Amino acid sequence: MKNPPVTNSNSRISIIAIVGIMGISLFLLLYFIFENNLGVSLFDSVITSLLFAIISNSLWYPTNYISLHDHSLLNVVINNLLIAVIATSIWLFVSYFIVTTTFEEYENFFLYTSIWRFTIGLLLFIIAIILNYVIIYYNNFTEKVISESNFNSLIAEAELKSLKYQINPHFLFNALNSISSLTISDPEKAQEMSINLSDFLRKTLAVNDIKMVLLKDEIESINLYLKIEKVRFEKRLQINLDIPEECEGILIPNMILQPLVENAIKHGVYESSENVDINISCEIKENFVEITISNTFDPSSVSNLGEGIGLSNINSRLKLIYKRTNLVSITKSDNIFKVLLLIPKEDLSKEDF
Amino acid sequence: MTDNKLKAIIIDDEKLARDLIRNYLKQFDTIEIIDECENGFEGIKSINKNNPDLVFLDIQMPKLNGFEMLELIEENNNIIFTTAYDQYALKAFDVNAIDYLLKPFSKERFNEAVNKVIGKINNTNDPLTKNSFPELLSTDEKLKRIVVKKNNKIVIISVDKIKYLKAEDDYVDIVTPDGSFLKQNRMKYYEEHLPDPFIRIHRSYIANLNEIKEISLLEKDNHIIILKSGEKLPVSKSGYRKLKEVIK
Numbered sequence: 001m002k003n004p005p006v007t008n009s010n011s012r013i014s015i016i017a018i019v020g021i022m023g024i025s026l027f028l029l030l031y032f033i034f035e036n037n038l039g040v041s042l043f044d045s046v047i048t049s050l051l052f053a054i055i056s057n058s059l060w061y062p063t064n065y066i067s068l069h070d071h072s073l074l075n076v077v078i079n080n081l082l083i084a085v086i087a088t089s090i091w092l093f094v095s096y097f098i099v100t101t102t103f104e105e106y107e108n109f110f111l112y113t114s115i116w117r118f119t120i121g122l123l124l125f126i127i128a129i130i131l132n133y134v135i136i137y138y139n140n141f142t143e144k145v146i147s148e149s150n151f152n153s154l155i156a157e158a159e160l161k162s163l164k165y166q167i168n169p170h171f172l173f174n175a176l177n178s179i180s181s182l183t184i185s186d187p188e189k190a191q192e193m194s195i196n197l198s199d200f201l202r203k204t205l206a207v208n209d210i211k212m213v214l215l216k217d218e219i220e221s222i223n224l225y226l227k228i229e230k231v232r233f234e235k236r237l238q239i240n241l242d243i244p245e246e247c248e249g250i251l252i253p254n255m256i257l258q259p260l261v262e263n264a265i266k267h268g269v270y271e272s273s274e275n276v277d278i279n280i281s282c283e284i285k286e287n288f289v290e291i292t293i294s295n296t297f298d299p300s301s302v303s304n305l306g307e308g309i310g311l312s313n314i315n316s317r318l319k320l321i322y323k324r325t326n327l328v329s330i331t332k333s334d335n336i337f338k339v340l341l342l343i344p345k346e347d348l349s350k351e352d353f
Numbered sequence: 354m355t356d357n358k359l360k361a362i363i364i365d366d367e368k369l370a371r372d373l374i375r376n377y378l379k380q381f382d383t384i385e386i387i388d389e390c391e392n393g394f395e396g397i398k399s400i401n402k403n404n405p406d407l408v409f410l411d412i413q414m415p416k417l418n419g420f421e422m423l424e425l426i427e428e429n430n431n432i433i434f435t436t437a438y439d440q441y442a443l444k445a446f447d448v449n450a451i452d453y454l455l456k457p458f459s460k461e462r463f464n465e466a467v468n469k470v471i472g473k474i475n476n477t478n479d480p481l482t483k484n485s486f487p488e489l490l491s492t493d494e495k496l497k498r499i500v501v502k503k504n505n506k507i508v509i510i511s512v513d514k515i516k517y518l519k520a521e522d523d524y525v526d527i528v529t530p531d532g533s534f535l536k537q538n539r540m541k542y543y544e545e546h547l548p549d550p551f552i553r554i555h556r557s558y559i560a561n562l563n564e565i566k567e568i569s570l571l572e573k574d575n576h577i578i579i580l581k582s583g584e585k586l587p588v589s590k591s592g593y594r595k596l597k598e599v600i601k
Contacts (some may be wrong), residue, residue, distance in 0.1 A: 083391045170413075173437035174367070177456035181373035232367050273366075273392045273415045301416050302511045 002100055005135055007058065015053065022124075023049035033150035034113075039102045044110075048095045052121070055091050056128035059083065063132040084125040092123075156320055163317045167204050168262065172197075175228050182231075193231050200224040204255065215282065215291075216248035222261050222280070229265055237269050238277045247282035250289050252343055253321050257293065259310045262338050264295035267337060272298035287345055294338035311339070358385040360403060361473065364396040364419070365411040365435065370456070374409050374435065377463045384467070388589040393417025394507070401425055407470050412436040417509070420501040421450050425507060431470045440494070499527060501534040508534060511549075516564045516580060518543055520557040530582070552599060554578060554592035568596060 005011035027045035030036050036044075066079050092114065100107045175197055182190035203221040219241065225241050261278070268276035276296050283290045311328065318327040318341070327342045361384050371389050378384055387403055390396040392414050400408065408430050412419040419434065420441070434445050437456040445453045447470045451473065452466035499510045510529055519526040524535045525543060544553045550562040566581045568588070576588040578596075588596065 121546045170437045174370075174454050176366065177373065177437065177458075178369040180457040181369040181376070184376045185369075185372055232369065234368060268411065269415075271415050273394075298415070 005057075005132075011135075011277070015057070019049050019053040022052065034109070036106075036109065038327060040099075040106050043102060044095075044106070046100050047098050048091075048117075051091050051095050051098075054122065055087050056125060059087060059125070059129055060132055063129055067136070067331075068133065080126070080129050084122055084129060087125050088118060088122045091121055115291065151236060160317065160320050163313050163320075165204065165258055171229075171262070178228075178232050185284055187232070193228060196224050196227050200228065204258075211254060212251045213254045214248065215243065215252055217251050218252060218254070218257050219243055219248075219280070222257060225258065225261065226278075229269070233269050236275050237265070239280045240273055240277065242279070242281040244282065246284055247289065250284075250343065252289075252291070253317060256314060256317065256341070257291065259314060260293045260341075263310045263339075264337070268295040268297050271301045272296075274298060288342040291341040291343065292338060292347075293341075294336055296335050297337055299335050314341075359406040359471070360385060360387045360394070361407040361409065362386070362388045362390065362399055362403065362405045363409045364390040364393070364399075364414075364422075365409070366391050366414045367411075367468055369407050369445065370411065370435065374463075377460055378467070380464075381467060383471070389393065392554060393419065393422035397425055397507070400428065400430060404428060405430060406474060407431050409435055412438055412441055417500060417507070420444060420448065421498075421509075424500055425443075425502050431473065433466050433470065433476070446550050448547075494546075496543075496546045497548075501527065503532075503534055503535050510534065512547060513561075513563070515551075515561055516582060516584070517561060518559040528584075552592070552595055555587050555589045555594060558586050558592075560586055562599065568593075568600075 005015065023045045026048060027041055030041035030044055031038060062083050063080075066076055068076060071079075096110055096114070100110060175193070179190050179193050179197070182193060200221060203224070223241075226237075230237050230239070257280070261280070264278045267278075268278065278295045279292070281292045283292075311330065315328045319325055322344050324344065327344075329340045329342075331338045331340070359379065363374050363386060365371045365374075367588065375386060375389075378386060384407065387405065388399045389400050394417060396408075396410070397417075399405075410419045410422070410432050412434060413436065417425075419436075423432065429449070432445075432448070432450045433452045433454060434441070434450050435454045435456060435458070439455055442453050447568065451469050454462060454466055496512055497569065498512060499515075501508050501510065510527060514529045514531070516528045516537050518540070519528065520540045523537060525538050525540060527534045527536055540553070540557070543551070543559055547559065552562060554560050560578055560580075564580050564582070565578050567579050569574055569579060571577055574590065576593050578586045578588055580586070
């Protein structure tokens, strides 16, 4: 069960205000309309309203106990009416006792107004009980909303995790085979390649902890990757990077370009016996930063490789991160496959994702 | 006498991979490398021309992969696969490969494979058994393309271009808009390895669902399929049940 509203500082202020208004109205009534003397009017109104505050607050517990969930409506109404009658009786009796023992001459007036006090008191207690139910309902509702939004952000996070870049094991084994070959024919180059491979691995293994990176850094790890593939495929792979200086400082989701470069190599170099050009360029536009990755391919080859997964993966990641669609577009002409990524500018400065 | 040497061909699209095999082979005086090829097309030409005793074959290569290449070769050569992909090992066994080397491989492992070939040629070695690669897994990969030979030309057919397949004795006739192609294989194989839109509608027919225009009732319990291109194919009772299941 939750703590009663009085323990919450906001609710406490509203309770004090309500009881204050009640006390002041009662005082004005007693003093000006019924023309009692100042002291007794003050004492009666303070005691009456204070007692009301205490008793109505303690009704929080039975209200929670008789919840709307586990009981029928009729049951709830009858029980609460009974509680309201008992509360009103206790409140009236205790205030009568305190006030009349202090001011004995006031007893007649108090008895004379007791029906009137009882009716209004009962009404106010019923309102207090209804208010308790409203508060409980509201608390449950906000709790549900919070847990739901927590749940949703958990799902989004899990989804992002599942879309994370994963190193292709075949790339790794083939690169290691090249190194193995180079150790015999060109040990110096073997050393250089194993260092490039280690640097690339170090960068990709750290990706799970980093969400956004500078384009400059992403290009750096792509360069390591391309250097390794260049050793494997030699002149079959031609690379052209066009990243102007003003693009280097923009933030992009980590490892968002790497799968696209791997796709370009997979569908370009793996499938063609001719030389393949891969171009990567960047341009800053009004609302977006445009990053283009294109590759030439052999239009006569019938692909034997799976496709589409990498691209739809990138699309989903960008959608989750930037909360908008259409950030990835693909164009395919005679022998050029081009992927255009739009990175929204307003989010570029946010490091917190 | 070079005539007594075993002839070897290396087929791999990466030069460094070929270099490594060339280096490992240096210690075998009895083996001579007579050719190196960068892709499957070159490989077919070279094998047909040289009829080698031993072929080192990569699987993933541009245009024509190692398995497709083997399908197009008449002779039964001694094949040692060299690849970074472990999922093709059982398929390698199906095509009677001598061994399956996973890149990167050690000199010892390489020697073992080459010695198997030498042993087989000297008739002292047992045939390869499945237990030879216990560490490897099988795969039920679906076909994406089929390679065939027609009039001495190699044709690569993308499976989504296929309209239907028809059994013809020991062959399967693969019918596409660009003509039909005979391939030596069993219907059962294509029934199991073609992707979803293909259904075995009859003992002698497999149809591409995307090519079907309508299914019509000929007489009681006897249906036929009419393709978009006009051909009519018979449907057996069990074929009709399968069709109904997919189409509803």
